Amino acid sequence: ASVSVQGYLTDLNEEQRRAVETLDGPVLVLAGAGTGKTRVLTTRIAHVIASGKARPFEILSVTFTNKAAREMKERVAGLIGPVAEGMQWLGTFHAIGTKILRRHAELVGLRSDFTILGVDDQLRLMKQVIEAERIDEKRWPARQLASIIDSWKNRGLTPAQVPPGEAGIFAQGKGAKLYEAYQERLKTLNAADFGDLLLECLRLWRENPDVLAQYQERFRYILVDEYQDTNVAQYLWLRLLAQTRKNICCVGDDDQSIYGWRGAEVDNILRFEHDFPGATVVRLERNYRSTGYILSAASHLIAQNQSRLGKTLRTEEEDGEKVTLTGAWDSEEEARLIGEEIEVLQNRKHALSEIAVLVRVSAQMREIEDRLVTLGVPYRVIGGPRFYERAEIRDALAYLRCTNSFYDDLAFERIVNVPKRGLGDATIQMLHNYARSTGVPLMEAARQMIETDELRPKPRQSLRDLLTSFSRWAKMAETMPQSEVAQTVLEESGYTEMWQKERTADAAGRLENLKEFVRSMEEFPDMQSFLEHVSLVMEANEGEGEDRVSLMTLHAAKGLEFDTVFLPGWEEGLFPNQRALDESGRAGLEEERRLAHVGLTRAKRRAKIYFASNRRIHGLWNSTVPSRFIDELPEGSVEVLDAPAHYSHQSRFDNAPAFSSSYGTPGWQRAQAYNNKKSDNHQSYRSQNSSTGRGAPIIEGKVIARSDNSGDASFA
Ligand code: ATP
Numbered sequence: 001a002s003v004s005v006q007g008y009l010t011d012l013n014e015e016q017r018r019a020v021e022t023l024d025g026p027v028l029v030l031a032g033a034g035t036g037k038t039r040v041l042t043t044r045i046a047h048v049i050a051s052g053k054a055r056p057f058e059i060l061s062v063t064f065t066n067k068a069a070r071e072m073k074e075r076v077a078g079l080i081g082p083v084a085e086g087m088q089w090l091g092t093f094h095a096i097g098t099k100i101l102r103r104h105a106e107l108v109g110l111r112s113d114f115t116i117l118g119v120d121d122q123l124r125l126m127k128q129v130i131e132a133e134r135i136d137e138k139r140w141p142a143r144q145l146a147s148i149i150d151s152w153k154n155r156g157l158t159p160a161q162v163p164p165g166e167a168g169i170f171a172q173g174k175g176a177k178l179y180e181a182y183q184e185r186l187k188t189l190n191a192a193d194f195g196d197l198l199l200e201c202l203r204l205w206r207e208n209p210d211v212l213a214q215y216q217e218r219f220r221y222i223l224v225d226e227y228q229d230t231n232v233a234q235y236l237w238l239r240l241l242a243q244t245r246k247n248i249c250c251v252g253d254d255d256q257s258i259y260g261w262r263g264a265e266v267d268n269i270l271r272f273e274h275d276f277p278g279a280t281v282v283r284l285e286r287n288y289r290s291t292g293y294i295l296s297a298a299s300h301l302i303a304q305n306q307s308r309l310g311k312t313l314r315t316e317e318e319d320g321e322k323v324t325l326t327g328a329w330d331s332e333e334e335a336r337l338i339g340e341e342i343e344v345l346q347n348r349k350h351a352l353s354e355i356a357v358l359v360r361v362s363a364q365m366r367e368i369e370d371r372l373v374t375l376g377v378p379y380r381v382i383g384g385p386r387f388y389e390r391a392e393i394r395d396a397l398a399y400l401r402c403t404n405s406f407y408d409d410l411a412f413e414r415i416v417n418v419p420k421r422g423l424g425d426a427t428i429q430m431l432h433n434y435a436r437s438t439g440v441p442l443m444e445a446a447r448q449m450i451e452t453d454e455l456r457p458k459p460r461q462s463l464r465d466l467l468t469s470f471s472r473w474a475k476m477a478e479t480m481p482q483s484e485v486a487q488t489v490l491e492e493s494g495y496t497e498m499w500q501k502e503r504t505a506d507a508a509g510r511l512e513n514l515k516e517f518v519r520s521m522e523e524f525p526d527m528q529s530f531l532e533h534v535s536l537v538m539e540a541n542e543g544e545g546e547d548r549v550s551l552m553t554l555h556a557a558k559g560l561e562f563d564t565v566f567l568p569g570w571e572e573g574l575f576p577n578q579r580a581l582d583e584s585g586r587a588g589l590e591e592e593r594r595l596a597h598v599g600l601t602r603a604k605r606r607a608k609i610y611f612a613s614n615r616r617i618h619g620l621w622n623s624t625v626p627s628r629f630i631d632e633l634p635e636g637s638v639e640v641l642d643a644p645a646h647y648s649h650q651s652r653f654d655n656a657p658a659f660s661s662s663y664g665t666p667g668w669q670r671a672q673a674y675n676n677k678k679s680d681n682h683q684s685y686r687s688q689n690s691s692t693g694r695g696a697p698i699i700e701g702k703v704i705a706r707s708d709n710s711g712d713a714s715f716a
C-alpha cells in the first residue's frame with residue numbers, strides 16, 4: 001500500500017477530512033443525504049490501510065445491502081488498489097453474522113454447515129410448532145407468529161427474555177413458549193433463520209467471553225453505513241465488538257430512517273453518544289449530489305417532521321432544473337408519460353443507468369414495467385423480482401395456465417397443493433409415476449387416478465374437487481371476461497384467502513399485487529393474448545450489464561443516486577400510505593415523509609413527481625387526491641407541468657364501472673380544478689418566488705380538500 005496519503009484526502013472537504021483522520025476513538029457522522037457519508041467511510045478504510053493502522057482483514061465494515069458492500073469494496077480498491085480485496089469482513093450484518101457463526105457453530109448448538117432458512121421454510125416450521133401445541137392455526141396464523149418472533153429477535157430478545165406482558169400477544173399467552181419450541185426445532189434441524197444470524201452471535205459472545213475477546217481484538221476498526229436503520233440487536237452486536245478498542249465510526253441520517261416498521265430504532269443514534277462518551281461527532285452540511293432546487297424541495301419537505309434532530313444542508317451547485325409536478329388522468333397515463341420522458345432522455349443520449357423510477361409499493365411497478373417493455377426500453381428491478389416473477393404472481397399465472405390448458409404440467413405442479421389441500425409429495429409422486437407410464441399429462445393422470453382406489457380417500461377427494469373446479473373455470477372462461485375469470489379462480493381456489501389469513505404487511509403487499517395482476521388483464525382481449533404478453537415481458541431484458549433504467553421501491557433506493565429520478569404515485573392513501581397512517585399514526589406519517597425525502601434526494605439533476613387523478617386501490621377505481629407531500633414542497637422550487645389534454649381511456653370504461661361512475665363526481669372535479677389551477681398559477685409561482693422566496697405551500701387556497709373525503713360517495 002504505497003499510496004500517497006495526500007491523494008485521496010485532498011478530495012474531501014475539511015469536515016469530511018476530520019471524520020476520516022480521527023481514526024482512534026468513536027466517531028459519529030450525522031449528516032444529511034448526499035453529504036458524502038459513504039464517501040467518508042470508503043476513504044476512512046483506505047486511510048486505515050494506507051497508514052498501516054490495520055490490515056484489510058482487521059477492518060469490520062457493515063453495509064445495508066450486498067450491492068452496497070460490493071460497491072464499497074470497488075471504491076476502496078479505486079483508492080488504494082487491489083489490497084482492498086483482502087477485506088474479508090466487509091458485508092451486511094447478516095453476511096458477517098453468518099461467517100462468525102459458522103466458525104463457532106458448535107458453541108451454540110449448530111454444526112458449521114447449518115442451513116439458513118428462507119421465509120417459506122420458516123413458516124412451515126412455525127406451523128408445525130403451532131400444531132404441536134394444539135393451537136388453531138386458522139385463528140393464530142404462522143405468519144403472524146413469525147412476525148412477532150422476528151420483532152423479538154430484532155430487539156435482541158431470546159425466549160427467556162421476552163417481557164411477560166408481551167408473551168401473551170399470541171395464542172393467549174403461548175407466544176414465548178412457541179418461540180422457545182421454534183428455536184429448539186431449528187437446532188434439531190441444524191438451521192438458523194435470519195434473526196438468529198445476529199441473535200446467536202450475541203448469545204455466543206455472552207456465553208463465551210474468550211470468543212468475544214478474540215473478535216474485539218481482531219476488529220481494530222469498525223465502520224457502519226446507514227446507521228439510522230440499525231435495530232437493537234444490531235446495535236448490541238456492534239457495541240459488544242467495539243467495547244475494548246472503541247474505534248467505531250457510524251454514519252447516518254435520522255431523516256432517512258425508513259425501516260422503523262422492521263424494528264430499526266433511530267434512538268440508536270442517541271444511544272451511541274451515551275454508550276461511547278466523548279465520541280467525536282461530525283456534521284457534514286454540504287451536499288455534493290443534488291442541484292439547488294432539488295435540495296431545497298427535499299429540505300423543505302422534511303422540515304415538516306417534528307421528531308428529528310435537525311440539520312442544515314447547502315449546496316454549491318447551481319439551482320438547476322426545478323422539481324417537476326405532473327398530474328395524470330390515471331395510473332396508465334402516468335406510466336405512459338414517464339415512458340415518453342424516458343424516451344426523450346434516451347434520444348438525448350442520456351445514460352439509462354442514470355435514470356430511476358422509484359415507487360412506494362411494488363404493485364405500482366406492473367404498469368411501468370409493461371410500458372417500458374412496450375417501448376423496448378431496457379430496465380432492471382433492484383431489490384426484488386420483477387412484477388411477473390413474484391411468487392404470488394407466478395402462482396396466479398399457474399392457476400390461469402391450468403385453466404387455459406390441461407397440458408401444463410409445470411403449472412399444475414406448482415399450485416396443486418397451494419394452498420394446502422392435503423396433496424403431499426407422496427401423492428404428487430404417484431401422479432408423476434402414473435403420468436409417465438401412461439404418457440398423459442399430470443392433470444389427466446389425476447383425472448384417471450381418482451377413479452381408482454390407488455389414492456387414499458382424502459387426497460382423492462381433494463384432487464377430485466380441484467379438477468372439478470378447473471373444468472368449471474375453463475367453462476366460465478368461454479364466456480366471461482378473463483379478468484373476472486381470474487378473480488373467481490383466485491377466490492374459489494382459496495388462494496386469495498391463504499394470504500388474507502396471514503395478517504402481515506408482507507401478505508398485504510402480495511394481495512395488492514394480485515389485485516394489480518387481475519386488473520392488468522383487463523387490457524387484453526382474451527386470456528391467450530394476456531398469457532402471451534406475460535411471457536414476452538418475462539423474456540425481455542435478458543442479459544446483464546447493459547445500460548438500463550432502474551426500477552425499485554423507495555425503500556430499496558437508499559444510498560443510491562441517479563441523474564434523473566421519477567417519483568410516481570404521490571397521492572393520499574398511496575403515499576403517504578394509508579396502512580402506515582392507520583397503524584402508526586403520526587410516527588407513520590413522519591416515516592412516510594422521510595421516505596419521500598429519500599426519494600427526492602436520490603436525484604442529482606432531475607426529480608419528477610407524478611400523481612394520477614384516478615387509481616385503483618384495493619381493486620376499485622378511486623378518484624384520488626394529490627399527496628399532502630406535494631403541498632409541502634416549496635413553490636419556488638417546483639414547476640407544475642400541464643397534463644396533456646389527450647385522455648385515451650375511453651376503452652376502459654366498459655370494464656371499469658367504478659371508474660366511469662367517478663367521472664364527473666366531486667373527486668374528479670377537484671382534480672380537474674387542480675389541473676386548471678396549477679396551470680393558471682404557473683406564472684405567478686415564478687414571480688412570487690423572486691419576491692417572497694420559498695415557504696408557502698404549493699397549492700394555495702387548498703383547492704384539494706383532504707378532510708372532506710369521508711362524505712364523498714366516490715371514495716367508497
Ligand atoms: P446518502 O445519505 O444518500 O447515503 P451520502 O451522505 O452517503 O448520501 P455519498 O453517496 O457518499 O453521500 O456522496 C454523494 C455524492 O457526492 C457522491 O457522488 C460523492 O462522490 C460526492 N461527493 C461526496 N463528497 C465529495 C467531495 N468532497 N467532493 C466531491 N464530490 C463529493
Ligand code: MG
Nearest residue numbers: 037038039559
Ligand atoms: Mg450513503
